[in-house]
Amino acid sequence: MPEPSSGQDVAELLAAAQVSLGRHHKVLQALGRVFTDAGHSIYLVGGSVRDALLGRLDTDLDFTTDARPEQMKPLLAGWADALWDTGIEFGTLGVGKDGDRLEITTFRADSYDHVTRHPEVRFGDNLADDLVRRDFTVNAMAVRLDPEQPGGLGEFLDPLGGLAALQARTLDTPAEPEVSFTDDPLRMLRAARFAAQLGFTVSPRVRQALTEMAPQLSRISVERVAAELDKTLLGADPVAGVDLMVQTGLGGIVLPEVGAMRMAIDEHHQHKDVYQHSLTVLRQAIDLETDGPDLVLRWAALLHDIGKPATRRHEPDGGVSFHHHEVVGAKMTRKRMRALKYSKQMVDDVSQLVYLHLRFHGYGEGRWTDSAVRRYVTDAGPLLSRLHKLVRADCTTRNKRRAARLQANYDDLEHRIAELAAKEDLARVRPDIDGNEIMTLLGIPPGPAVGQAWNHLKEVRLDRGPLSHDEAVEELLRWWNEQR
Template sequence: MFDAASDLTPLALLAQAEKTIVGLEPVIGELASEFQRRGLSLYLVGGSVRDAVLGRLGNDLDFTTPARPEVVKEILDSWAEVVWDTGIDFGTVSAHKYGQQIEITTFRSDTYDGASRNPEVMYGDTLEGDLIRRDFRANAMAVELTMVNGEMLASFHDPVGGLDDIVHRRLDTPAAPEISFHDDPLRMLRAARFVSQLGFGVAERVKKAMTEMSEEISRITAERIQVELDKLMLGAAPWTGINLLVNTGIAERIFPEIPAMQLTQDEHRQHKDVYAHSMQVLRQAMDREDDGPDLVLRWSALLHDCGKPATREFKPEGGVSFHHHEVVGAKLIRRRLRALKYPKQIINEVSQLIYLHMRFHGFSEGQWTDSAVRRYVNDAGELLPRLHKLVRADSTTRNRKKAARLQRTYDHLEERIADLSAREDLARVRPDLDGNEIMKILGLSPGPEVGRAWSFLKELRLECGPLERDEAIAQLHTWWEAEQLQGHKPEEDS
């Protein structure tokens, strides 16, 4: 049974939540029984209840309880498969069982110092006190779990009207948003993340507070900002979360390259600006994802034209150009992602895709030489599948004939890549002679000359394709003789 404790609860949503929770009775029922045997209450809480109501509950379950952390750990140690301290100083213990990750936090009634987002942890005595301190009303619901004669009963608690917010697909704070965001400015980023993940809007008072308090985001570390931005970008509609950050001025403080694109009219002088174009490219790139959300592809799609504001030039005859915006954009994003403490691999991949996204437009159908194809594949490397998706997504023209021509031209390029790959190993283009062979043929010791010779042979391989060994050796000797004539001397033997 599901005991609805709120007059505001729509029966359809309660039925959906009940069905979701009952489906997890094997793990939830056992856990509730363990707490009940000790006379302790256990509540499914927060995002887990919200997701149960929405019918999207995953494998991460959040609980709260009046039990102190040491008691929770003792219970979990005797029941779960694996137990670890997520943040026992903050009252949280985690465990794993039956494929579910479980996090249990003791009732809290924290206070904040107003300077950082780190609370002074204070344990609470009531469920309601714990719920009203949470970030949003939709996350401030709980379901009490009890076992009666082998049957799990669930009682719904909604002291601040969170279910009504879910019905209206709205994010609002339990207390005044100014208080909530002053306590923890990260909640402003979480609002944008939930907009992206859940398809909710924000209450007007929340948006107003985010706008007026945008500078408070400076209290949040780069690492925490990065985590929230990635969760936002991996949501179902990341452009909605980005729009919220841009419209409230928060994006200007944490990722100014994004709102800067609003200032740039695109090269077609249509009604949309580069920002709107980038949002469309993001949507179209997501349509091409094969195996779930692709963070690198999404960031690259959103940011591919971020170099345009710095490279905009108005032509005397009308129109506007953005020469080398891909080069400038790649440098801008490399610096920004470093500042946000992104992993080196993410930085390299996103910036390289931005750098390469215009390469295709330098050629028309029938103009791709074998050398150009090799260089395109070589420069993209493992990013080639993502580059294909990004370039195709970058076509947002309303001119159907032009759009069809661009897609047809890229089809031709992919056919050329497939044809050349059938004859050559395009995925691993390397010189026809390795470093040891170069040293033996030219009588060199390890040093920069070997590296220059290797680079020459690599360029030769890209330009001409695979060579017979004798021809490669002859080309190497010719190059080396020219090097010596130009004054490049081999290192003296030590």
């Protein structure tokens, strides 16, 4: 891949690309041979070139070619280990080869109706038209595959200044941003995603277009919006992406509750900037992750205080209160995530963490009983480890003594949990008598009374810990007699 320009930064980028692409030289050379022998040209393109230059290329490789789909399929059928044609109507074939996953698409020259984001698919005749229709210049670079060259790579093509934008870590559009974003408003959310994933900033004209055109996001399906939000939150620096959305107004369309945390603070009623606090909590929660990015934890960290604007009260003494903001926030979280069509499990998990995040703060006011510790663990259930991280991340005070005290209190709570877990199965607190035995002992058929008895015994179990069988029977009969 010949050097397109000079300079130390460019040399470093190209060296990173050579290393990244060198790992794939066999498949690049062989794929280039398949197409050139058939009289076609094929190019590594888009995010694959960008990621190669950044030294972060994985096993997913994107290509574009002048070959039409009906020409590609017979060419690849005998060469590929696996072939997927689910995207063939858009000119795309998926290929599995030697552990790499390749996506090969015919040159595109689509047009848009500017009502939906669905293009009228038209195949193009040249690479230049294909590149100019892409979202950002950093994704509009290409490398021709040439099986006669070392590593199977030929000419580097950068007609739109993508390499310079990559050096500057700037997102700009190949065409006017108003045209690009009108064609496909989802590209505006991609700007936030790339800010989070790659640490890029947006050019002034792109920022202006984002601000002016944010309402056009309403053309995008909520499923696609949610997918971009997830990719943003899973990035290396999701705060950068979230803040770009909020500052430009994109967040007001897709996550209005987050921007609403930027509450006005006057000199008489001081409290933390809830929005900046939430971004700090998100950063600190990420620092506590132990097994890679945790989407549930990150969502909970971002949304944990969204109930504060609705519950803010100015107290007579000049203070500010947010009573029950965790309850309100959990309801708001559930409503927003349902609107974005997240799975029931995802909605339940994130909203439950928001609901529980404040409970620990009663721990420092007096040593909890074993019953309170059991209830904390039981209510958290499988979310307990995430709740530990969220509560610790929620400490953003600059008062070092208070911060140390909060962390020490939580250390103590975790120690209490471990002590109780050593004595009893805290992960599965259940009554000491099951439903069948309840029906036998009380002589009742299945029905609501069985559930009521079961729930009473569970409450007793939480309060008193494990009971012997005789104690459980005695408690059941005592309760039943009271009910009657």
